[in-house]
Amino acid sequence: MNLLIHGYGAMGQIVEEVARTQNLNVTAIVSPAGGEHPVSLQDVEAEVDVVIDFSNPALLDDVLAFGKAKQIPLVIATTGFSEAELAKIEAASQEIPIFQSYNTSYGIALLKQLLDQLVPLTLGYDIEVIEAHHRKKVDAPSGTAELLARAIEAKRDVTPVYDRTPRREARAADELGMHSVRGGTIFGEHTVLFAGDDEMLELKHTALSKRVFANGALAAAATILDRPAGLYNLTNLYEEATHVTHKRL
Ligand SMILES: NC(=O)C1=CN([C@@H]2O[C@H](COP(=O)(O)OP(=O)(O)OC[C@H]3O[C@@H](n4cnc5c(N)ncnc54)[C@H](OP(=O)(O)O)[C@@H]3O)[C@@H](O)[C@H]2O)C=CC1
Ligand SMILES: O=C(O)C1=N[C@H](C(=O)O)C[C@H](O)C1
Numbered sequence: 001m002n003l004l005i006h007g008y009g010a011m012g013q014i015v016e017e018v019a020r021t022q023n024l025n026v027t028a029i030v031s032p033a034g035g036e037h038p039v040s041l042q043d044v045e046a047e048v049d050v051v052i053d054f055s056n057p058a059l060l061d062d063v064l065a066f067g068k069a070k071q072i073p074l075v076i077a078t079t080g081f082s083e084a085e086l087a088k089i090e091a092a093s094q095e096i097p098i099f100q101s102y103n104t105s106y107g108i109a110l111l112k113q114l115l116d117q118l119v120p121l122t123l124g125y126d127i128e129v130i131e132a133h134h135r136k137k138v139d140a141p142s143g144t145a146e147l148l149a150r151a152i153e154a155k156r157d158v159t160p161v162y163d164r165t166p167r168r169e170a171r172a173a174d175e176l177g178m179h180s181v182r183g184g185t186i187f188g189e190h191t192v193l194f195a196g197d198d199e200m201l202e203l204k205h206t207a208l209s210k211r212v213f214a215n216g217a218l219a220a221a222a223t224i225l226d227r228p229a230g231l232y233n234l235t236n237l238y239e240e241a242t243h244v245t246h247k248r249l
Contacts, residue, residue: 002046053078
C-alpha cells in the first residue's frame with residue numbers, strides 16, 4: 001500500500017509515525033505549511049494507492065479532485081464539513097471508494113452502536129452531548145459530537161441546541177444539548193448524558209492518545225483499498241473489519 005498523507009499537522013505526523021512502525025510505505029506527504037514536503041497535491045509525483053487526509057475543509061476540493069483523477073480511494077478524517085461539502089464527498093464516492101468519518105477510533109464505532117440500541121429506550125430522559133478537546137482545536141462542536149448527534153436524531157425526535165444563552169425557558173424534552181470544552185492537551189473526550197428523574201446514565205469515550213485515530217485511519221485505508229466505489233464509514237466498514245481494528249497494540 002503506497003500511502004499519501006495529506007495534512008502534516010499533529011495528526012498527519014502521528015499517522016506517518018504509526019505507518020512507519022507498521023512498515024507501511026509512505027510515498028508522499030503533502031504539507032500546506034511547506035518545508036521539505038510538497039505544499040499541494042498537484043505537486044505529487046510519487047506512486048500513490050490511497051490518501052489519508054487529516055487537514056482542513058478548505059482543502060476538500062483538492063483532495064476529491066486528486067482521488068478522482070488518479071482513481072484511488074480516500075480516507076477523509078478531517079472534521080468540520082458543511083452539508084454542501086458532505087454532499088460533494090457523497091457525489092465523489094460514486095466514482096471512487098471514500099471512507100469518511102469524524103472519528104476513526106474503534107471505541108466511537110462501539111459507542112455509536114450502543115446509541116442505536118439505547119436511545120429508543122430513553123424517552124423519559126433528557127440527552128446532552130459533552131465533548132472536550134485540546135486548546136488547538138479550531139472547530140466546535142467536534143465532528144464526533146456531530147456524528148453522535150446524528151445517531152441520536154436518527155433514533156429520537158430531538159433537535160440539537162448549541163447555545164442556550166439567549167433563552168430564558170425550561171428545557172424542552174425534544175432538545176439535544178451540545179457542549180464543547182477546550183483546554184490543555186486533551187486528546188478527545190465524548191460523553192452522552194441521559195438525565196432522568198432522580199438518576200443519570202453516562203456513556204463516555206476517552207481517547208488516551210492521538211495514535212488511536214492514526215491506527216483507525218490506517219486500518220480504514222487497508223480495508224478500503226480493494227473496495228468498489230462507494231461511501232464507507234465506521235458502521236459499514238468496521239463491522240466487517242473488526243479483526244483489523246480491534247486488536248491489541
Ligand atoms: N477523524 C478523526 O478521527 C480525527 C480527525 N481529526 C481532524 O483532523 C484535522 C486535522 O487535525 P490536526 O492534525 O490535529 O490539526 P493541525 O492543525 O495540527 O493540522 C492541520 C493541517 O491542515 C493544514 N491546514 C489547516 N488549515 C488550512 C487551510 N485553511 N488551508 C490549507 N491548509 C490548512 C495545516 O497546515 P498548516 O500547518 O500550514 O496550518 C496542517 O497541515 C482536523 O479537522 C481534526 O478535527 C483529528 C483527529 C482525529
Ligand atoms: O481535533 C481533534 O483532535 C479531534 N478531532 C475529531 C473530532 O472533531 O471529533 C476526533 C477526535 O475527537 C480528535
